[in-house]
Amino acid sequence: MKIAVLPGDGIGTEIVAEAVRVLEVLDLKFEMESALVGGAAYEAHGHPLPESTLKLAKESDAVLFGAVGDWKYDKLDRPLRPEQAILGLRKNLGLFANFRPAICYEQLVGASSLKPELIAGLDILIIRELTGDIYFGQPRGRRTAVDGHFPGAEEAFDTMRYSRPEVERIARVAFEAARKRSKRVTSVDKANVLETFQFWKDIVTEVGKEYPDVELDHMYVDNAAMQLVKAPKKFDVVVTGNMFGDILSDEAAMLTGSIGMLPSASLNASNQGLYEPSHGSAPDIAGKGVANPLATILSAAMMLRFSLNQPEAADRIESAVKHVLASGLRTGDIWSEGTKRVGTREMGDAVVAAITKKTITG
Ligand code: NAD
Numbered sequence: 001m002k003i004a005v006l007p008g009d010g011i012g013t014e015i016v017a018e019a020v021r022v023l024e025v026l027d028l029k030f031e032m033e034s035a036l037v038g039g040a041a042y043e044a045h046g047h048p049l050p051e052s053t054l055k056l057a058k059e060s061d062a063v064l065f066g067a068v069g070d071w072k073y074d075k076l077d078r079p080l081r082p083e084q085a086i087l088g089l090r091k092n093l094g095l096f097a098n099f100r101p102a103i104c105y106e107q108l109v110g111a112s113s114l115k116p117e118l119i120a121g122l123d124i125l126i127i128r129e130l131t132g133d134i135y136f137g138q139p140r141g142r143r144t145a146v147d148g149h150f151p152g153a154e155e156a157f158d159t160m161r162y163s164r165p166e167v168e169r170i171a172r173v174a175f176e177a178a179r180k181r182s183k184r185v186t187s188v189d190k191a192n193v194l195e196t197f198q199f200w201k202d203i204v205t206e207v208g209k210e211y212p213d214v215e216l217d218h219m220y221v222d223n224a225a226m227q228l229v230k231a232p233k234k235f236d237v238v239v240t241g242n243m244f245g246d247i248l249s250d251e252a253a254m255l256t257g258s259i260g261m262l263p264s265a266s267l268n269a270s271n272q273g274l275y276e277p278s279h280g281s282a283p284d285i286a287g288k289g290v291a292n293p294l295a296t297i298l299s300a301a302m303m304l305r306f307s308l309n310q311p312e313a314a315d316r317i318e319s320a321v322k323h324v325l326a327s328g329l330r331t332g333d334i335w336s337e338g339t340k341r342v343g344t345r346e347m348g349d350a351v352v353a354a355i356t357k358k359t360i361t362g
Contacts (some may be wrong), residue, residue: 001029001030001031002030002032002059002060002061003030003031003032003060003061003064003308004033004034004035004057004062004064005032005034005035005064006034006036006053006063006064006065007034007037007040007066008037008038008066008067008068008082008085008281009038009066009068009070009082009281009286010067010068010069010070010280010281010282010286011066011285011286011291011344012038012066012067012068012281014286014287014293015067015277015292015293015295015296015344016065016066017348018296018344018345018348019064019293019296019297019299019300020032020064022297022300022320022348022355023300025352025355026304026316026317028310028313030308033056035052035053035057036050037049037082037085038069038082038083038281039068039070039072039073039082041085042073042080046080048081048088049085054088057092057093058093060272061272061307062272062273062274062275062303062307062308063089063093064275064276064299064303065089065274065276065299066276066281067277067279067282068083068085068280069081069082069281071283082281089274090130090131091131093272093274094131094269095130095131095268095274096129096130096131096166096169096267096268096269097127097128097129097130097173097266097267098127098130098264098265098266099125099126099177099266099267099302099306100125100126100127100128100249100252100278101123101125101126101263101302102249102252102253102255102256103122103256103261104119104256104257105256105325106120107325108256108258108261108325108334110257110336111256111257111258112255112256113254114255118231118232118233122232122255122256124232124233124235125181125237125238126238126245126252127170127173127174127177127237127238127239127240128242128244128245128248129162129167129239129241129242129245130242130245130266132162132163132242133162133241133242133243134158134159134160134161135242135243137158137159137161138159139159140159141156141157142154142156142157143155160194161196162199162241164199167199167200167203167204169269170239171187171204171208171239172207174187175207175208175216178211178214178237179211181237183213183215183236184214184215184216184217184236184237185208185214185216185217185237185239186216186217186218186235186237186238187200187204187216187218187238187239187240188218188219188220188238188239188240188241188244188248189218189219189221190221191218191220192220196241197241200241201218204216204218204239221244221247221248224238224244225247225248228248228251228252229255232252232255238252253278258333259279259295260277260279260292260295261292261298261334262277262278262279262295262298263275263276263277263296263298263302264276264277265302265303265306267306267307271306272307273302273303273307275300275307276296276299277295277296277299278295279295285332289344289345290331290343290344292331292334292344292347293331293344293347293348293351294321294331297317297321297348297351298317298318298321300317301314301315301317301318301321302314317351317355319354320351320354321351321354323354324347324350324351324354327350328340329342329346329347330342331343331344331347
């Protein structure tokens with residue numbers, strides 16, 4: 001098994017280093033190879049996703065990704081900006097299923113903007129379709145309107161579309177994931193207004209018949225956005241399209257109040273995956289050794305579970321993270337009165353120590 005390690009920019013290098021240490025201490029049999037991506041790759045090779053990095057990603061079983069981007073690249077032509085590397089990897093690896101768990105750790109209930117009773121024990125999984133929908137649909141562009149409210153005026157347009165196989169495969173991913181959890185799927189659509197999402201709803205319902213043990217319900221996206229803040233624990237697995245998933249997964253993630261804690265996975269049909277924290281490269285704290293590495297460490301756990309078939313090792317990492325939080329260690333983003341503030345490296349040390357069952361200090 002081979003892992004491509006792509007730390008990227010900003011805090012990416014600091015947090016990925018800790019995840020790599022955690023993987024190493026598990027003493028599993030895999031090879032790890034690093035490459036540049038994002039702004040770092042642009043500086044060295046003139047492109048955010050050089051051929052050599054893409055080749056490494058393609059021939060690996062999984063990609064462990066840090067984060068890319070820095071405001072200093074905002075003036076570059078769009079194809080050369082660091083963030084294009086993520087889109088290039090998604091496209092080239094066919095990563096169509098994005099998993100974004102939103103878990104509220106008992107010790108971090110206070111970090112949420114919601115009341116503790118609404119959030120305690122929260123464990124939901126948003127599955128977002130990642131390669132279709134209005135984000136990729138053609139045609140798109142600008143033109144002069146020939147009809148509508150203002151014929152003759154300048155207008156812009158995009159195309160929302162989904163094919164049957166695209167909906168079927170993401171629906172199956174959601175039902176399979178639900179089987180391993182509490183066997184409930186909520187499919188989020190806008191079938192009352194959009195033809196594309198009536199089609200989506202019909203197909204998810206059809207696929208659902210293959211999974212009689214999984215309970216399926218449907219919800220309009222506006223109601224889902226409301227229910228996520230009103231009663232988030234009523235959800236288990238949520239499956240939705242690219243655009244709705246983009247918005248709802250960020251909303252769900254922020255329910256937990258701690259961006260530095262949230263992992264994510266993007267998988268293709270053969271379970272090859274890209275694993276990354278849900279946050280960005282945080283240029284404001286880069287190089288200071290204060291970033292929270294836990295989202296990346298938890299992404300490594302997802303990688304072991306989904307792409308490398310090592311569920312027990314994944315459990316060990318997740319238990320170690322819970323243990324470290326219970327011991328009171330906190331990076332700045334999740335610190336509160338009565339806990340001990342630590343830096344990136346110390347947090348990584350503590351997870352490594354918990355895995356190897358050494359005493360945790362602090
Ligand atoms: P960000 O997620 O990088 O940072 C938002 C805030 O959260 C900042 O205050 C930051 O310090 C804090 N933060 C983020 N991760 C943290 C961590 N692990 N520990 C502690 N605090 C943390 O978002 P942004 O500031 O909007 O974007 C910065 C750059 O990252 C931009 O160039 C953006 O394009 C890029 N970005 C990249 C990805 C990615 O690589 N997948 C995702 C989002 C943003």
